[in-house]
Amino acid sequence: MKKNDIAVGLFILVAIMFLIIPMSPHLLDFFLALNISISLVILFNAMFTKEVLNMSAFPTILLFTTIFRIALNVSSTRLILSTGDPGKVVRTFGEFVGGGDMVIGIIIFIVLIMIQFIVINKGSERVAEVTARFTLDAMPGKQMAIDADLNAGVITDAQAVERRQRIQDEAAFFGSMDGATKYVKGDAVAGLIITIINIVGGTVTGMLNGGMSASQAFQEYIILTIGDGLVSQIPSLMISLATGILVTKVSKEADFGDLLIGQLFSIPKVLYIVGTSMIVLGLVTPLNVLLFSGYGLAFILSGRSIAEKIETAAIEQEVSSDEAEADEIRKPENVSALLQVDPIELEFGYGIIPLADVNQGGDLLDRVVLIRRQIALELGTVVPMIRLRDNIQLNPNQYIIKIKGIRVSEGEILFDHYMAMNPGYVEEEITGIPTREPSFNLPAIWITESQRERAESLGYTVVDPPSIIATHLTEVIRSHIHELLTRQDVQNLIDNIQEAHQVLISELVPKLLSIGEIQKVLQNLLREQISIRDLVSILETLADYAPSTRDVDVLTEYVRQNLKRAISSKYFPEGEMTSVVTLDPKVEQEIMDSVKQTEQGAYMTLDPEITREIINSVQTEIQKLEELGKNPIIITSPIVRMYFKRLTQDYFKDLIVISYNEIDSNVELQSVGMVTV
Structure with missing residues (x-):
């Protein structure tokens, strides 16, 4: 285990042990001073951190410090009620902060409670709730902005992934803060209840066990209770303030211990301020000078050590940057990036x-x-x-x-x-x-x-x-779009349906057809604007007919016939008579007679004069449809459709060629002409 992991683990373990095992007054002084130091570290980190994500572990830190503070509160309460001696820190806070006056101490304590509970806690809780809500509401807009930048080429794919992760981290952080503010609010309520218990319980204990009068017991234990409350509520107040600072201003990948320690003890000037504050507390107050000065000196030395590491790292980074620039100048130009073509x-x-x-x-x-x-x-x-x-x-x-x-x-x-x-x-x-x-x-x-x-x-x-x-x-x-469909795109489309149709995919790919052959079929469909969204039906048809033929053009025709409902709804409105042009059987026979089959596929050897006559006839019939305000649709027999489309596609870009087998039975057609020679 790493040192940071051990430190965090011991921190929680000590807090749990304090709830069970009685603590000596001197040990309580030690940990109360530590509690104040940690509260100052958290407060100044929240103040000086440049962005919220640098304190992404704050909700967990909040929970840990709350548990630790409550554990100390329980230990001090046990000492107050059992021995009447909770240590010098508690007594000093009760006598010095309260000026030795019971009334003044009570007033200061009540003021602190009011400030923390009504002002800071209430405000932090509301801000955290609203921020979490608005952060979640803003996520879709931020995602769209990232997609827009990515499409525009402003950012790379890696930068887009990093920004999306950042948005998710922010949402997770503010969602956690919305709940974590309840820790601070509950801690304030618990401190108030414990104070009341200490006053009543201490007075009764002093009268029954200490032989004091009611006034003596109340005077003695009210000072200790105020000291205990102040030494607990002042760090709690600083944590509440840090919470408010953070939610009004999300997580890096690291081990948990490194994350906590690194985020708390990474800014040298924070440690300088904390160290100086601890030394001043030890010198100008009756607190333990050696203890507080030791803490202060330790923080200052730690800050100096971290500052030296940062300066060294900055120098090394500058040197390495200069060397990298020099190496970049010396090495041959890398033109690989220039070879890539955007689709x-x-x-x-x-x-x-x-x-x-x-x-x-x-x-x-x-x-x-x-x-x-x-x-x-x-x-x-x-x-x-x-x-x-x-x-x-x-x-x-x-x-x-x-x-x-x-x-x-x-x-x-x-x-x-x-x-x-x-x-x-x-x-x-x-x-x-x-x-x-x-x-x-x-x-x-x-x-x-x-x-x-x-x-x-x-x-x-x-x-x-x-x-x-x-x-x-x-x-x-x-x-x-047919030119832009790559083999990788086809593989991605197949992967999207593979989990729900494992039997189909395992039967078809690669046993019957390769990805490249499926790509050619899909490209043929897209070339004529036929949707491939119903990919399952397309692959089912290919699995049915691939054992008998691997000619992608023939397979395309089988797929089109299976998609006749989609084709009919695309070109033939329901309940309307659609005007079309048909193909003369003699023309169909001429086309079929000119088809030659080879191992590489079929091609036509149609006489140029006949081709010219067919194209002229198609031109004449298309004009008839355009004059009627209709789409140029020609109906052919199934065996001729793909050859006729191949013959005319270079002359008529928008011509729609459909076979009889691709038309649904409820479609009403009206022939307004015929392509003849």
Whole structure:
């Protein structure tokens, strides 16, 4: 065991023994002086500590000192009632502090009780309760702020973990302090009760056993009782004061003994003040000069020793820091960090910085957090961390979006302006700066704040700049989410459901399919905006069909058919007739005849002229649907769907291709055209 652990253990053991074993007056003097010293140490530590977390063990310290003080109170009471001699410290406090006058002593004692119980204890208890409540209420906001800083790249993952731990420590500390203040309050009540017992019991004992008259017994024992009360309540008052200081201003990983001793005896000037105070008490009062001066000298020497260690450590740290800087200059440049590529980046000019700066009222960081949440709920996958950076090389109001370090989209906003878009039925025009909405390339107009209310009343869709950027970023992420799904992401998704579906996972991975093959299936689904949130159903389907084929494209089709309820609800509103386009059986046959199977998978060898005719026909039919205000949906047979989608995906980004097996039985469809050649 370490010395600090032994010291703490002995401290508690001595307190417990004092409750049982009678103590001599001299030994009681020794421990009463120790109690005063420890109370001063706690008080000045609470005053000079820079932050609350440096005293994270305070609730436990409070409990230990309360037990120790009560044990001394019990021992002094036993000596007062049994021998009438509780030691010099108690008698001196009764005679010197009270001025030898019984009335003055009683008044001073009552004043101390009033100050501690009504003022300090009551206030500390209330502050601790309110602080604990507000600390817990503020936790979600602080967590969101950490997530926002992490997404913006302001802090690293390690710093985010450290800040989250700090928030948890603060909540735990103030929650503990809310209860620990009850120790101090109970100690004051106990001291008052013990005082009354000492007065009554001492007077009766003096009359019955000491042969004193009632007035003599009362005079004798009231002085001892006041001394006992003062020598107990003054340290208690200092602890109460330290409690109030701490809760109005949370834990480090260390052994318990190191934590307590290190936090109490780590500030040299505290030990200097305590040592000086003890020496002065010994010199200017009738207290034991040798005892109090010894304590004071010990504290001063300890403070000096700690100060020397701190100075030595500071010099060593400075030297090592200089050496580290020199080594950093001498060693070859480490370019490993430059090789890492962020999955998603949002770079913007300096004019957009206020939208991302929380101190200037910007909420772009909060919107980024909501984007990740929205994509997770909608598509069932976790969006990687989104880095937000300012780039002085861009125009002030320009922003660009990068996927894996490559620019994939960009936009430009006008600060203090709003974008107004005509939904198609508004006839009255408004004046403004013509532009195009960056997410869907729709015509729009930049308007001022004064025009906003009128535009909304006319029926225009009005959007503020942060919403424009957030919507654009969301659409870019949606269209590239399949590229961002890594094998590690798939493993994490599987780990989330493994505990509840151990049989499924053990059967499928890696016996039937590898993580990479499952990743390809999930990427195929995400490429067409099919949610993978129901991962259990997807893996169940893969486990059913993987024994017969390991072609990820074919497996994807089986999974889509099993998810037909989700697909139908996504594209076909319940109770409504949906207009679609079908595929001519002759076109389907042409496509199937051109499919060639190889060990690496299937590919098409369709004649270029036929391909051109199919694409032109698809273009014509899509225009029909767009004129009707409908989504471009083409229905095919199951065996042709994936090949037709592969054929058209480079020409029509938003074309939805669904097979008959992916449509729920209660869906009502209306064919408004057919793709032919």
